[in-house]
Amino acid sequence: MFLKTLFQHSKPQISKESVIKRLILDELRTTLSAQFNNADGLDGKLKQLLSSASLILSIVTALQITTGIEQIGWFYLTVLVFALVLYAALVIVIVRGLRPMTYHSSIPTDWDEIADRYFGEDEDEALSTLISTYLDALDKNDIPINHKARMVTFASRLLVAIVLTLIILGIIGLSYSVVLPWESPLPTP
Numbered sequence: 001m002f003l004k005t006l007f008q009h010s011k012p013q014i015s016k017e018s019v020i021k022r023l024i025l026d027e028l029r030t031t032l033s034a035q036f037n038n039a040d041g042l043d044g045k046l047k048q049l050l051s052s053a054s055l056i057l058s059i060v061t062a063l064q065i066t067t068g069i070e071q072i073g074w075f076y077l078t079v080l081v082f083a084l085v086l087y088a089a090l091v092i093v094i095v096r097g098l099r100p101m102t103y104h105s106s107i108p109t110d111w112d113e114i115a116d117r118y119f120g121e122d123e124d125e126a127l128s129t130l131i132s133t134y135l136d137a138l139d140k141n142d143i144p145i146n147h148k149a150r151m152v153t154f155a156s157r158l159l160v161a162i163v164l165t166l167i168i169l170g171i172i173g174l175s176y177s178v179v180l181p182w183e184s185p186l187p188t189p
Contacts, residue, residue, distance in 0.1 A: 021127035028134035032106060035141050042148040043098055049155045050094045053162055057087055060166045076172045083165040090158040097151025101144035104137040106130065 108114055118126045 015124070018124055018127060021124065021131060025127060025130055025134065028106070028131060028138070032134060032138060032141075035138060035145060036103065039101070039103065039141075039145050039148060042145070042152050045152050046094045046097045046148070046155060049152070049159055050091065053087060053090050053159050056163060056166065057083070060169065076169065079165060079169050079172065083162055083169065086158055086162045086165060090155055090162065093151055093155045093158060097148050097155065101148070103144065104140040106134040106137040 108117070117129055121129065
């Protein structure tokens, strides 16, 4: 009975505010982790856009060359050059989007700075400082992540423009190689 009473009185008392701060800190850790995952996902999307554009442009160019390049007129070549300019712009946008970015962490990487910030503080103040540094890191990381998101959006639009341009090229190429229904004379009875 004495030991039970002794252990009950020796339990450290955790304040309600401290529990709330720990919950907030857990949520902030999850949010920061999700932010890093989002940045990786945006890099993956940029890589997929580049590979898709490269594949589409390669296939269409190969098909156009086999249809007979000597029949191609100046308008066709102009549209082809426009498609290649769009592709070059896409590559530039993707390379700019994939360049290494600096992401901020919530914890300093220097031992002395960690000791100065946290070791002399009581638990509530240390939790408050951690919450503040997490919020600061999340805010700072929004800038490079938003930049990557804009690059993905712009690259997606460029890919759509490339595909539409290549569709136009395909129609022009078809009109040089075959007689389309609207170009043939109507049969006379």
